[in-house]
Amino acid sequence: MLTGRKWNWFDWLNSLFMIAVCVAMIYPFLHMGSLSLSTSNVSMTQLRLLPEEMTLANYKKVLTNDFVLSGFVNTLKRTAAGTALSLLAIVFTAYPLAKRYFPHRTFWTMFIVFTMFFSGGLIPNYLLVKSLGLMNTTWALILPGLISTFSMIIARNYFMSLPDSLEESAKIDGANELSILFKIIIPISMPIIATLTLWTAVAHWNAWFDSMIYMTDTKKHVLQVVMRRVVLEGTQDMVDINTLEDSNASVNPETIKAATVMVTIIPIIMFYPFLQKYFVKGVLVGSLKG
Structure with missing residues (x-):
């Protein structure tokens, strides 16, 4: 105002x-x-x-539960590895498609955009993951959705908004394509990189359905699946109240459920302030230019 x-x-x-x-x-x-x-x-x-x-008895119970701890570790591994690999794949796909001299650029762009509207479906994906031997592995949660088409288009538009003179000057100095990408393009593209990092990390952190269908070992479930079992199904073996060390600290399933929800959402909320200053700029430039 x-x-x-x-x-x-x-x-x-x-x-x-x-x-x-x-x-x-x-x-x-x-x-x-x-x-x-x-x-x-x-x-x-x-x-x-x-x-x-x-009382902190609810958090004590949740944070010492084997299912919650294993789920938290599995989610951290998935989020860290999935975000890093997805960003790398998105950048390696979007950067060539942003170049006007790239052969058949329009065709390949439309070919990738086609996947936003049509996919193989759940059963073919499950059969593919199973045939590749990825069941009960973290790769089953990362590789099928490695590249987000929407994120790739946003990154492509951002790279197209950068002046060609940067690349031309670097080539005159003898830089190759990889040097230009990692030493020039990525450092000045932190707004879109930070935005895609936030989107991808939140998507991996909140994902649960793929873990539920690809992981048959409960020790390999992510935290969101554990929270779903505690909150929706009310599985008692997930929150055995009688194992509290402090007998005076009484808890009930509802407070345990609330503590589980808070443990699940607080880490990703704390992640956002570090990328907030890049978020708006990355979204606006990546969606409007190009």
Whole structure:
């Protein structure tokens, strides 16, 4: 809003609407956090912002559970490896397609975009993963969706917005294509790289369905599958309350579920502030230019 401009009715309505949206999004998160810090005698029918009696027994139980720990490690491995490999594959695909001298560039671009609308389906993908011997491996969660077509198009548009003079000057100095890509293009493309990193990391962190169908060993399930079993199915062997070391710290399944949800979402939320300053610029430039 410009300084000194008077607010009209639209500004007030828009502000009230945005405040209502923020409250609707933040309040359930605060309630879940309050519930995760509450003791077993908390009323489940009341919405709260702060717990009446605070305890860390729920988090202690969740963070010492074997299923949660193994799921957390599996999710970290998947997110780290999947994000790094996906970014590398996206850049290696988008950079050549951004060059006007690339042979049949339009055909290959449309060929890749075609996959956004049509795919082989679940059963062919499952049979492919099984025939390649990837069942019960992290590769089954990474390789089938290694390249996001949408992310590749965004990266391609961003690379097309860069001036050709940068590449021409580097070639005059004797640089090859890989040197130009890693020493010039990628360093000045941090907004789109950071944006794609955030998108890919969040997608891998939140994914659960592929782990559920490709992983038959429960010790290899990702954290989201563990959370699903705890929250939706209420599987008691996942949260055996009787194993608490402190017998005075009573918990119940609902507070355990809330703590599991918080443990699942807090790490990825903490990841966002480090990339926030690049996010808006990367999205705008990558989607509008080219």
